[in-house]
Amino acid sequence: MDRIRAAEDEGISPHLVTKLVDYNAVSWSKLNSALRVREKEHMYSDIVIKHLTHPRNEGLMDNPDAVGTAVSLECESTVTLYLRVIEERIVEVKFQASPCGAVLASTSLVTELLRGMTLDEALALTPGEIVKSLGGLPPDKVRCAVLAPQALRNAIAHFRARSG
Numbered sequence: 409m410d411r412i413r414a415a416e417d418e419g420i421s422p423h424l425v426t427k428l429v430d431y432n433a434v435s436w437s438k439l440n441s442a443l444r445v446r447e448k449e450h451m452y453s454d455i456v457i458k459h460l461t462h463p464r465n466e467g468l469m470d471n472p473d474a475v476g477t478a479v480s481l482e483c484e485s486t487v488t489l490y491l492r493v494i495e496e497r498i499v500e501v502k503f504q505a506s507p508c509g510a511v512l513a514s515t516s517l518v519t520e521l522l523r524g525m526t527l528d529e530a531l532a533l534t535p536g537e538i539v540k541s542l543g544g545l546p547p548d549k550v551r552c553a554v555l556a557p558q559a560l561r562n563a564i565a566h567f568r569a570r571s572g
């Protein structure tokens with residue numbers, strides 16, 4: 409109930425709160441996403457809002473082949489990517505990201521882009537391509553798109569160090 413009250417205090421409509429409760433999705437992640445959309449809905453593209461409200465591949469992975477993390481020194485936002493790799497190709501991706509909405513949306517999108525890529529193809533993914541695929545980001549949020557590729561590079565370095 410505290411979460412619901414917190415959402416209402418932040419101006420989330422009773423309808424949205426009820427909807428979140430209905431599908432038993434009142435996790436902090438979902439609630440934070442709703443709050444971020446509320447704050448920024450006039451600034452974010454439809455694609456960003458789609459990823460904020462329904463993040464793809466969010467969560468932990470059991471026994472990943474590679475793990476990479478990136479942290480923003482400016483705001484301490486964090487991204488962790490978990491990869492499953494078969495013969496140099498990414499077959500499964502999971503992520504955890506907080507607390508920046510642009511980081512959450514860009515990492516969610518990256519997990520969709522990565523599936524099926526070779527590690528070399530993944531390394532070529534740039535923040536600019538991610539921003540473009542998101543339909544743009546507000547100017548003060550463009551820098552947030554660097555965290556997912558940084559975490560990805562760290563994950564691939566981890567994988568290659570482990571594989572020898």
Ligand code: FES
Binds near residue numbers: 485508509551555
């Ligand atoms: S990563 Fe710091 S505001 Fe987005």
